[in-house]
Structure formats: C-alpha cells, structure tokens
Amino acid sequence: MIAFVLNGQAVTIETDPLRRLLDVLREDFGLTGTKEGCGEGECGACAVLLDGQLVNSCLMPVGLVAGREVLTIEGYRETPRYRAVAEAFAAEGAVQCGICTPGMIMATEALLARNPNPSDADIREGLSGNLCRCTGYNMIVRAVARAAEKGRGLWW
C-alpha cells in the first residue's frame, strides 16, 4: 500500500511500486492533464511537482513518492497562481497544440516559487527541460515574464 498526498488530498493505492507515477496519475486517478511525450526524461511533458520540486513523472516510480506531496496541473488549476500563469500564456500566444503546456506551466510554477522575478536567462534555464515543437519558445518565455509581472505578490 502506497500512501501519498495528491493535489492536497491524502490517497492510498495498492499497486506495483515500480509503475511510473505518470501511469498511476493517468490510469488510476484519471488525471490526464499530465502528458507522456518521450517517456525518457527529455521533454518535460509529464512534469509534476513533488514536494514543490519539478520532476518528470515518467522517470519516477510511484514507490518513491510514498509519504510525499504530488501536485499535478489539475491541482494547480485551483490556485490564483495558476490563473495568473494561464492568463499570461493565453495573452502571449504561448499555447499552440497544447501537449507541452501542462509541463510548461508546472515548470513555470517551480521557477516562480523560487525566483519570483526571473531574468530571461533564468526563465530559459527553468524551462530548459521542457520541449515545445510549436511555438519556438519566445512566446512561452514572454508568457512566464508576463506572469511574474502581472502576478506580482503571488509568489513572494
């Protein structure tokens, strides 16, 4: 039995502890906002927060999250910070096909939680593990800067 906190709620699950957190989120909990892109840690589409730190859920056996807190895009969606990020992504045209977007948004939260006033280089470093094949990144970088500016106070 593996017990952890998922999007603020205590959950338990009886399963193979080596299953990927990604599969458990999508299949057992129906949280399909977390995407599988490459399945080998290169693309960040499956990124979630584990105790506030960004991790790739495709590389994380669920047995290693026992006793810890997992935040997915579905849980983050309920927060004022999410609204600031989502508005900035929409305003800057930072979403096209959308597959990378949940991971990009979780990476944005991980970055702004540590650095509420990031430089352009900080943003590119914070998102360096997240691939986007549509936007060419500049709109996403601008969206993160906009979220930091418009959401001033949310991450302090």
Added chain:
Amino acid sequence: MVVTAYRPATLAEALRIRAAERAIPMAGGTDLMVKHRRHAGLAPKFERPILFLGHLDELRYVRRHEEGELPGLEIGAATTLTDLLMAAETPAALRQAIAEMAAPAIRNAATLAGNVCNASPAGDTLPALYCFDAQVVLARSGGERRLDIARFIRGPGQTDLGDDELVRAVVLPLVPFDRMLYRKVGTRRANALSKLSFLGLARLDGDIVRDMRCAFGAVAPTVVRCRALEARCINLPRQALAAQRADLLAGYAELIVPIRDQRSSAEYRRAVALRLLSQFLSDL
C-alpha cells in the same frame, strides 16, 4: 502480488536487504527507469528486485569535515544534484558540471552517487570527482571500505560495488584551485549527453604552477586523468609550460581513445579534447 521493490526505513535495513536479495539500488531512478523502460503504461522491467534509497534522509546531506590536511566534503548517497547546486560547500568545478547537466526536473531526482554507480564514460560529474581525488564509501552490514573513484569505476557500466554493498557517500578533499576551464560539448544546452567533456584545474603561486589537474570525459572507457603528465607541469613557472605543451598534447593524445557512436565521431572527440587542453594550458 510479487514483491518488486523494497522500501527500507534505514540504511541498516537497506544493507540487510541488499545482502539477502542482491536487490538493485535505486536512488533517483533517472538512469534505471530509462534503461529498463517498456511500452507506455507498463512498469519498467528489472531482473532483480529494486531497493529504493532516494527516500532515506540519513543518506541525504552535504557535510564539511576538518580531518586531515585539507577540509573535506562528504556527500550522502541520496543527495540530489539540485542539493549539491544549492550547497555552499560544493567546489566550483563540480557545481559547474552539475549546472550544465540535464535540466531542473532531472537534477531534482538524480543523485551524485547514482551518476558514479552508472559509471558511464559520459557521466558529467566524473571529471570533477577524478580531479578532486574523490573516494567512494562502500557500506555493508558490519563494515565499510573506501575506494578511490578511479578504482571503483572499472569500465563502462562496471564498478567494484560488491553484491552486499551500497554506496553510502562520496568524499572529497576541498583542494583549492584558482584556475579552471570546464567545457561540456553536447548537441543541445539542456538534457544532452556529452560528446566529450574537459576539466582543467590549477593553482598558481605567483607565476609558479603549484597544482595542475586535467580530466577528460567520454574519450575513453573511463575518465582520463594522468598524474605523470600533470607532475611534469608542477612547480614550473607558467611561462615554461609553453615549451612543454607539445609534449603534453602528445602524451594525452595517447590516452584519448574515443569511440564513434550516435553522438559523435572518434576524430571529433579527439580533436576537440586536445584543443580544450591546449586552450587551458595557454590560458594559465
């Protein structure tokens, strides 16, 4: 359900399980989960049970100690690369290598000990660990031993880790340096495996080279470091290094025996490795 993984509560329990089950140690899982992955939706498949270690707080620390001639650093086996980036004591050369490794999400899970045990010729923390004469602390129930990193890593993916042993920590003396050139050559800034890497470190006393160490990653089955060639530079005035340069390049050229693979050609690796060495020597 078949037991596929153990989650010990302490290192002592982990060592007992390791000895009894020959279980595969897993800290962050960032290499093992990729190596053993199957189709989407399926758990990765391992030949033996897994022994989780990443959750053990007793193995997650960076500690400075003052025994010996130089202060040293002890890095617990569950310490992540992010922990090391944040720790004030981490030597600059190791910090820079980590800053250029992978991306935040992987550094948040991956450990230094895991990079050592993976024993890849392209392991990016290894040149720094070789230059600092790091040692690996190997624990088993009832005892432990220390091994120089260059003895612990025997070849690609091959280490001296015993069936009943776990890496408990990596230790290194905090050798002072005031010159450094580190260069990782990869296809992309983030998440790229190295085509090759180079680390040069030196300490000068006025114009005299008091210490000089070079390590090359991904140009041979294990990291290349050569004390005999380094010794030729030590206690020379730096102007005299120019006269030594051709000899040094020729000496290292014999040790640089890269392979060709999907990441790079042998010729490219050799040429760039020697140019980086040459640049380091001329910048001293």
